[in-house]
Amino acid sequence: MKSNTGRFITIVALCLGLMISLNVTFADAQSLDELSAEWWQWALSIPTSVNPLTDGTGADCMVGQRGATWFLAGVSTGGTVTRTCSIPQGTMLFFPVINAVNVNTPNVCGQDAKNIPVATLRAQIAPFIDGATKLSVKVDNKEVKNLLQRVQSSVFAVALPEDNLFDKPCTDAGLGNVPAGIYSPAVADGFYVDLPPLTVGKHTLSFHAENTGGFVEDVAYNLTVVPVLLK
16 A cells, blocks of 8 residues: 555554553563564454444453453554553553554555565654654653663564454545455554553553654553452
8 A cells, every 4th residue: 555545554552551660671572573463463353343442431442352461552543542441460461652554455545466565564654653752651640661662563464354444544545445354464663562460459551652743642541450360
């Protein structure tokens, strides 16, 4: 897809925090590369009607979650949102503070039949992340330091449902809808955080991100960590 259509480029900002410590130990770079790809596979596979990126209350925060690591999402179009969400005790939390994705889609949403090389896909979204500014994350009103790490994802494929996040922007641009299917290659870029489990109880989490191109986002989470009873 052509970059002037905003093709398959989604910006995400969200908030999370760590109650026990204000410093974060990141996973190794390879692990973060893979996690960022898995985050996008999760986010893009969920229909728009129940997608955490379009959720205004937090009601959909559990959709598609599994395993010991949960993904959280912000708002793909920017703006302000407050969400209430519960997560199980002992769950790792991985999320982007601000990020973008680019997907090769021959003959869909303005792209011609020729495949776009991975290097070109990366180059098209890098300027948006280069322009990220005023990034901050607070936990219970305390700024979390040493939090952000820029990550370029590994190359991945995405499975889009019929009701997918790209249908509306492509249709609004007069380029038709985006059919359900498997699309590849895809790449992502952004600032991510990999957090150890939060303590049981309630946490207030807030996030702010801006971009030199005019993108602004403020997200707040009322997050409850629920104890897990093991017999």
